[in-house]
Amino acid sequence: MRHLFVILTSWFALHLPVCAAEKPEGVVLLHGLFRTSGSMDQLAGELSKEGFIVVNQSYPSRSATIEELSELAIGEALKNPKLEGCPKIHFVTHSLGGILVRYYFKDKQPEQLGRVVMLGPPNGGSEVTDKIGHWKLYKKINGSAGNELGTDPNSTVNQLGKVNFECGIIAGDRSINGINSQMIKGKDDGKVSVENTKVEGMKEHITIHATHPYLMKNKHAIAHTIRFLKQGTFARD
Numbered sequence: 217m218r219h220l221f222v223i224l225t226s227w228f229a230l231h232l233p234v235c236a237a238e239k240p241e242g243v244v245l246l247h248g249l250f251r252t253s254g255s256m257d258q259l260a261g262e263l264s265k266e267g268f269i270v271v272n273q274s275y276p277s278r279s280a281t282i283e284e285l286s287e288l289a290i291g292e293a294l295k296n297p298k299l300e301g302c303p304k305i306h307f308v309t310h311s312l313g314g315i316l317v318r319y320y321f322k323d324k325q326p327e328q329l330g331r332v333v334m335l336g337p338p339n340g341g342s343e344v345t346d347k348i349g350h351w352k353l354y355k356k357i358n359g360s361a362g363n364e365l366g367t368d369p370n371s372t373v374n375q376l377g378k379v380n381f382e383c384g385i386i387a388g389d390r391s392i393n394g395i396n397s398q399m400i401k402g403k404d405d406g407k408v409s410v411e412n413t414k415v416e417g418m419k420e421h422i423t424i425h426a427t428h429p430y431l432m433k434n435k436h437a438i439a440h441t442i443r444f445l446k447q448g449t450f451a452r453d
Contacts, residue, residue, distance in 0.1 A: 241330060242269040242302035243445065244293045247432075248311030248336075249277045249362055259308065259432050259441070266442055268306075271296045277312060278359030282372050285361055286316040304330035306445050310432045311336050311407065312361060314385075318376045318415070331382045331448060333441045335431040336405055339385075340412030341367035341374060347399045367412065378417030384444040386437050387413040388426040405431070422450050 243263050245256040253274035260272045273296075275289035299305055305328050307317050314337030321329065345366040348354050355363060364372035388405030391397040396406050403410045405428035414421055426434040440450045447453075 238303060239301045240267050240269050241445075242271065242299040242305040244290070244299075244305060244307050245270065245272045246289060246293075246307065246309040246313030246316055247274070247277070248309075248313055249358060251277065251310070256308075256310065256432055259438055262438050263308070263442065263445075266446075268445070269298055269302060271298055275316075277361060278357070281360045282312075282315055282319050282364050285312075286319040289313075289316055290320040302328070304328060306330035307332045308441055308445070309334050309337065311338065311428065312365070313337075314339065315361075315365070315373055315376075318379060319372075321379075321381060322376050325380050329381055331384065331445055332379075333444050334383065334385045334413070335437060335441075336388055336408060336428045337385060337413055337415070338365050338373060338408040339415035340409075341365050341371050342408045342412065343367055343399045343401060344396050344407065379415055380417065382448060383415070383418045384420045384440075384450055385413050385415070385418055385422075386431065386440055386450075387421065387423045388428055388431050388434075389423050390425050390427045392427050392429075419448070420444070420450050 245260055247253055247255050253272045256272050260270045263270050271293050273289055273293040275285055309317055314334035317332055342365050349363050349366060387410040389403040389410055391404055391406035393406035397404050400409050407428040410423050424436050426437060431437050444450055
């Protein structure tokens, strides 16, 4: 009997396929308005060290509407061969990037979609757009998408509804833009108020002492981001 067992074990070892190790989870990074993927390089490096497959997606943020940019940036990122076979694909966004994710996934929730961390997203809009969005210079600098970021109930950001994915938001409460901050109600990061970073359906929200332009480079924001992607919470064990 023992001899038969050895023979059968050897046969199965030779003929049954070996299960390959599961591919790591992927992360798509989306920068903000008037920025490039280079602004997310530090974050990309830290996520790679943690074992994630990272796609740091660039897109022409000033060239089109939020609807068009969401299809361009996210559609292109999801076709990246690096992400093929990833069991989950997470997103980490800065500013406008979070709005693109909300727009793209507002009517769909693919099984592969993982967690989303938004850094300084103008989910409720920004009073800066309300105040100076009609200026020619503002329109020239920020493009079509920038003019969709007002706080009016009919603005694009306020028509997207609640998020339908696991979402953590990191807001900043330090400003280096005193002119903008005078236009914004409550604590802000120089671009958007802490309150307006929130969105219905979010899982967690935290505030750190950081400015809008550098949220993605802040060591605390990076640590919180990694923790949320891995554990689904900003809180330490």
